Amino acid sequence: MNIKCVEIMSEKFLEGKGALITGGASGFGKSVAHAFSERGADLVLVDINETLLEETSREVEKSTGRKVIPITCDVSDSKCVKKMVDDAFKELENVFILFNNAGIATTYGVDILRVGEKAWDKTMNINLKGQWLVDKFTGRKMNRQKFEPLRGKIIHNSSHYGIVLSPFVPLYSISKAGIIALNKLIAKTLAPFITSNAIAPGFHVTGMYGHREDIMLQVMSDGDVKTPLNRIGTIKDVVDLILFLGSEKSDFITGHCFTVDGGITEAGVPSHKLDVEI
Numbered sequence: 001m002n003i004k005c006v007e008i009m010s011e012k013f014l015e016g017k018g019a020l021i022t023g024g025a026s027g028f029g030k031s032v033a034h035a036f037s038e039r040g041a042d043l044v045l046v047d048i049n050e051t052l053l054e055e056t057s058r059e060v061e062k063s064t065g066r067k068v069i070p071i072t073c074d075v076s077d078s079k080c081v082k083k084m085v086d087d088a089f090k091e092l093e094n095v096f097i098l099f100n101n102a103g104i105a106t107t108y109g110v111d112i113l114r115v116g117e118k119a120w121d122k123t124m125n126i127n128l129k130g131q132w133l134v135d136k137f138t139g140r141k142m143n144r145q146k147f148e149p150l151r152g153k154i155i156h157n158s159s160h161y162g163i164v165l166s167p168f169v170p171l172y173s174i175s176k177a178g179i180i181a182l183n184k185l186i187a188k189t190l191a192p193f194i195t196s197n198a199i200a201p202g203f204h205v206t207g208m209y210g211h212r213e214d215i216m217l218q219v220m221s222d223g224d225v226k227t228p229l230n231r232i233g234t235i236k237d238v239v240d241l242i243l244f245l246g247s248e249k250s251d252f253i254t255g256h257c258f259t260v261d262g263g264i265t266e267a268g269v270p271s272h273k274l275d276v277e278i
């Protein structure tokens with residue numbers, strides 16, 4: 001690891017900055033909460049799961065000594081999101097980073113012509129409308145902040161399924177492709193003072209897989225997924241990318257979607273040609 005990387009990983013570069021993390025109770029959101037607060041940020045964590053949210057918030061606050069405010073909110077409910085964002089700016093005084101992350105895995109193994117309308121609505125409402133609503137209410141307030149050279153940074157959570165759409169998870173894939181489009185429009189709309197980027201993780205054991213590696217490996221096997229870098233993804237792989245996107249090292253980058261998937265999406269090597277185990 002070179003010196004610059006070490007700086008990002010250890011510096012308190014978020015001191016005096018507030019971060020708003022949706023889906024903050026579990027998985028990527030929870031680990032990013034630890035990582036941001038360890039680097040000096042105060043946090044608002046948002047989740048629909050009140051019990052888990054309280055637990056995670058206490059845990060992060062205790063281990064890092066930073067302010068961590070839990071706000072229970074369904075990101076697909078516009079009234080709730082508006083109030084949550086108002087409260088977040090009041091509690092933190094600024095929101096320099098938004099990690100727009102809450103999402104769900106939905107209908108598995110049902111093709112696009114057979115999925116039900118309720119499943120469509122639920123997936124799009126939480127995964128796509130949810131991130132749009134949080135951007136909508138956060139973006140304009142963020143743009144009035146006095147930080148220089150950037151007034152804030154937005155990071156959306158898409159998925160490798162948003163790039164290479166999967167017939168196994170058609171609704172999830174469409175919702176995540178929508179996030180990549182949303183990200184580009186937000187980047188154009190909020191330039192030049194706010195950056196907006198997206199991440200596209202691959203396969204990582206989180207609440208989305210019931211915290212079970214065996215379930216995730218089954219999903220990979222169903223999709224005949226082989227990983228060029230020959231291991232499964234960790235939560236840390238994703239946190240490291242988020243730290244880069246939340247730091248000044250990425251200040252000249254906006255509108256992009258970064259895959260962090262061991263090469264599944266972008267390397268494009270046909271799986272049958274790879275002599276790998278995972």
Ligand SMILES: NC(=O)c1ccc[n+]([C@@H]2O[C@H](COP(=O)([O-])OP(=O)(O)OC[C@H]3O[C@@H](n4cnc5c(N)ncnc54)[C@H](O)[C@@H]3O)[C@@H](O)[C@H]2O)c1
Nearest residue numbers: 023026027028047048074075102103159203204206207208
């Ligand atoms: N785990 C993976 O391999 C993977 C891969 C690509 C993308 N993602 C994306 O990562 C993001 C985070 O998921 P995760 O993998 O950490 O799973 P997770 O289930 O551990 O965390 C998701 C969190 O979002 C919360 N949430 C769900 N619906 C909500 C709502 N309506 N309002 C507010 N909060 C809500 C959940 O309660 C949960 O705490 C999701 O957007 C997911 O699509 C995950």
